[in-house]
Amino acid sequence: MQTVYDFNVKTIDGKEASLRNFEGNTLLIVNTASKCGFTPQFEGLQKLYEEYKERDFIILGFPCDQFKNQEFSDIQDTIDFCQSNYGVTFPIFAKIDVNGDNEHPLYTYLKKQKGGILSKNIKWNFTKFLVDRNGQVVERYAPTTRPSKIRKDIEKLLRK
Structure with missing residues (x-):
């Protein structure tokens, strides 16, 4: 069975990295943008990361x-x-496409596992996917979902 750990991504310096490096962790995978109305969510994402990173939780x-x-x-x-603006310390990778002809295979997989309400496509920045320790996508959150609203779902996975 395929998992998120089967994918490689590019680091910010253009090197290939395996998501297998995060195996055994609970993950929150987010497509981000620096100049978006939802950009202030970086603050909430960083808070979640700081709160749970010692319990094997990582935001990508x-x-x-x-x-x-x-x-x-x-x-x-x-x-x-x-x-400088949000104190982000969780891993950020190279820019990717989440839809279309150049869509990254990771996002093809994520969308196949958890489609959106009207379509599988990512509709905007800050769509979030919660992934369990086994690399399975358990939930998809809309861009409007504030990081604090995901806390209960994260805690459930960290207890398992």
Whole structure:
């Protein structure tokens, strides 16, 4: 059975990295953007990460520029923005596409596991996927879902 651990992604310096490096952790995978109305969610995401990282919880941020070009063209600008404005310390990867012809295979998998209400496509920045320790997608959250609203679901997975 396929899991999120079967995928490779690019780090911010362009190197290939296996998501197998996160095996055994509860994950929250988020497509992010630095210049979006939902960008302040970085603060809530960072709070969740700090609260649960000692219990093997990791947030994986994937910058995406597919929605009204709301991401910096240079990944270093993205990293600097996230760190200086929101204190982000969770892993952020290279920019990816989450829909369309150049869609990253990870997102093809995520959307297949948990489709949206009207379609499987990602509708906007800050769509979130909660993944259990076995690499299975257990929930998908809309961009409007504040990180604090995911806390109960995270705690359930951390107890297992």
